[in-house]
Amino acid sequence: MSKQVDVQDLKKGMYVIDLDRPWTETSFMFQGFEIRTDAQLRELQRLCRHVYVADHEGVVGVHQGDRKTAGAAGSGAVSGGDPRQAEVLAGSLAARRGPSIHGEPIPLEAEMPEARRLEADARAIMREMEDDVRLGRNINERGLQAIVTGMVDSVVRNPDALIWFTQLRDKDEYTALHSIRVAILALAFGRHLELTVSELNILGLGALLHDIGKLKISNDILNKPGRLTDQEITIVRSHVPEGVKILESLRHIPLAAVEVAACHHERYQGGGYSRGLSGDHIGLFGLMAAIVDTYDAITSDRAYHAGISAYEALGQIYALRNKEYHGGLVDCFIQCLGTYPLGSVVELTTGDVGVVIAINRQRYLRPKVALVRRADGAPFPAGAVVDLAAGREQTSSGVEIRRVLPVGAHGIQATDYMPLVT
Incomplete structure (x- = not known):
């Protein structure tokens, strides 16, 4: 059931079902949403004379659960009370106005040549790193950091250039290319959240190395087309502690970057691995990595499943907001990629x-x-x-x-x- 409400009578917590004009004439991401911010109220009052809101408690009740968990993220209870993470998450849940701290993007075409070079260099250094890990050699930490610095600079100039290169897929190089794509997507996501350049460098390094522990697992298991046994599942899940162990042994990898590897399989309501964390105890980078890692995995062809479209993937992730993934960050990730992502x-x-x-x-x-x-x-x-x-x-x-x-x-x-x- 729904009822018509004058926009001057709208309040936070109401769930907007429809407008008095086409959704396509507005900037709202979703065709139906709960009013959570003053900015949303002002925008509705600016655009419309009246809207239609849910009139049945059962309809609104679905979103009241969202409000409970999302409200915690805005309260400052993030990863042990880290004020910077609380600040970013609180900002992510509000509609921002004004210029980005990173300035206006340069034209896409101007950034594409540098993005192509960076993606090629990233492939080369990831192949080198894979050989080093498997052969027990020292990892080229400085080279990895240099690649990430270049990627950060590119994403700051124009995030869509490198995002285009996430369209490149090769099942024979899945682990390396998946890691590069996750790094690109995480950086674009971080830019959208207004992370600083220093924070982006740490996030990007952790994202690039988030699956390093898989290099200790047989490809026969990682690429098995059929159902995994319980023992094989345990082995696959061991890539998280194995990756943390490798990264903690390196001299120049920040602890916050290690947290990306440690937490990318944790889930917002629990049930993830390997620490069994939940809610904001996962930390900002872990919450972001869970979304980005899932998105790239389900849009990629693997031996055991065909990749789905980016649009379908965003829909699946949205359906699990405040369950598997932080609801406010899911909304921001969709805003970052667009309702219809590049390449759709x-x-x-x-x-x-x-x-x-x-x-x-x-x-x-x-x-x-x-x-x-x-x-x-x-x-x-x-x-x-x-x-x-x-x-x-x-x-x-x-x-x-x-x-x-x-x-x-x-x-x-x-x-x-x-x-x-x-």
């Missing part, structure tokens, strides 16, 4: 099919799309692009995204539509 294959209301090539972070439902296939199956000419946030005269009377298609639909490879890299 989408069908428009015209029936045309294309690939999302740029995110509009003011209007999440209206990205820029490279047009690939017409509704009748005929191909578009190379370079055809539609900006769904442009005026109606430029988008065939207000074209919108009708649905997201499965990965590889119509034989489309998203990487074929990456911005040109010279």
Whole structure:
């Protein structure tokens, strides 16, 4: 049940079901949300005259549970009361206004060449690290730190450039590429949360090395296509303490970076491993890593499952907010990647099919799309692009995204539509 409410009578805790105008005309991420901040109230009052809110206690009750757990994150009870983590999490749950501490991004095309170089260098040093761990040699800590520093600088300049390279997949190099992708996504996430450059360097290093313990586990188990035995599950889970042991033995790896490896399989309501932590005791970097690691894992092809679309992955993670993952951080991660992440294959209301090539972070439902296939199956000419946030005269009377298609639909490879890299 729902009831119409004048926007001047709205209060925090009400759950907005619908507006008096299309959602696509607003900047709200979700078509339905609980009002939690003054900024959300002001935005609703600015845009609408009235909205429709849940009128049944059972409907709102689902979200009252969210409020209980999310409220703890904003209260300062984070990882033993670390005030900096409390500050970041409290800020993540509020709608921010004003310029980022990192400034405005430079044009995507300008950053792509450097992003390509960094991704290639990261592959090389991760292969070197894998050999060093397996052969018992000293790890090139300085080289790893230099790569992360370069990635941080790139993400600060324009996060979408390196995010495009997370589209590159190779099952034969899963562990290394997964670690690189997790590092890129964690850095973009951290930039979105306004982490400082120093904090980003620590987070990025921990993310890049979060699965280092898997190098002590047989590939026959890691890549087993069938169901794992209880003993094999125990072995796989041992990669967390093994990774912590390796990282703690290194001289130049900050403790906060080690926490990424230690906590990326912990879960918000408990039930994760290997410390059995829950809630804010997991710590900010661990809470972030759990989201990012899961996202990349379920969008990747493995011997035991096919990867799903980024859009589906975000939906699955959102469904587990305040259960497996911190609710406020889930919301921020979706905002970071966009409702339709880069590389998503989408069908428009015209029936045309294309690939999302740029995110509009003011209007999440209206990205820029490279047009690939017409509704009748005929191909578009190379370079055809539609900006769904442009005026109606430029988008065939207000074209919108009708649905997201499965990965590889119509034989489309998203990487074929990456911005040109010279």
